Amino acid sequence: MVQIEGKYQHERSENLDGFFKAVGVPYVARVMMRMTSPLLEVLRDAGKWVVRSTTMVRTQEMSFVPGVEYDEVMPSGDVLKNTAQVEDDCISIVSLLPNGKKTTREYKFSDESVEVTLTDEESGQVAKRYFRRV
Template sequence: MTKFEGTFTNFKNEKLDEFYSAIGIPWVARKMMTASSPTIEISKKDDKWTIKTSTLMSSTSNTFQLGEEYEETMMGGRSIKNTATVEDNKMTISSQSDRGKSQRVMEFSDDGFIMTMTHEKTDIVAVRHFKRT
């Protein structure tokens, strides 16, 4: 199994603005988010995972257990309910909000991970590429 833990830097995005619009992120927040290249730190202690996302403007952190629902506050103040699972070299975070269901699949390799984000209602798919630092 590929190592999930580490620090990763975003270096490329595809259809990110369209995806953020579909899940209801306001225009100003969307523009700030798509203009930044976040760093994601993933760690695990016992059976709890933590994903910390940092940009020049803000930092968020979520700690969760696989298979258990947890709440995440998005930029702009909206809350979503998530459940995370791990299978092989993929971590999948399934989300539910007032804008419908979405999913983030992080497929890990030795070099980093590719995050594929799908919005169920609109079928919009965005892809983010992260390299291990």
Template sequence: MPSIPGKYQHYKNENMEEYFGAIGVPYMGRKMMGLSSPLMEITVEGDNVSIKTTSMLRTIENKFQVGAEYEDPMPGITLKSVTKIVNGNELVTESVIPDTGVKSGRHYLFTDDECVITFTHEKTPMAGKRFFKRVQ
């Protein structure tokens, strides 16, 4: 079974600009996110998970406890999220956008070689994907 902890380097996107456009992210924000190629480092200690994402512009570290609600900072907004570990090789995050109740999600699927993150949003059937190669 693949391990979740590790370092992952982004190498490609699939439908991300279209996905961000569908959920209302402004043009410049979509372009900047699409051009970024961050390094993601994930650590797991018991029920505590840390996802640290480093790009040329900034470093964001998100720490949370599996199964517990937490504040999930995103550019321009902070979501209320809950993340579960599924099948030992998946992180599933369900989020609610404050003041609107709109739901979104991120599904991290880990293999021996990579992590694929699928982004979903209840306002659009379109999903976006980011692909990361395991580097450590």
């Protein structure tokens, strides 16, 4: 079984701009996010999971119990309605955006890394972010 908890440093991304454009992220915010190299931290405490992304500009944190809907407040102030599942070496999060769109984030863990796949259900745009364990 893969150890999910830990810290991971961003290495590269694929089609991040296309995904963010599809879900309605403004141009300046998309440029800023493409330029970041976040540190991802995954923690678990008594059945509650925390996924924290830290850059020089900001820290964003999601706390959730698998299967229980929770709110995620975006930097824009928009609130996403999320539900997460944890199975084996994966964390999957389904988000309902304020505009009614649905997106998924899948964190696939290995002993050395995590691959994050972001999918916009409506447009089919898919982005990938790759992190190595530190």
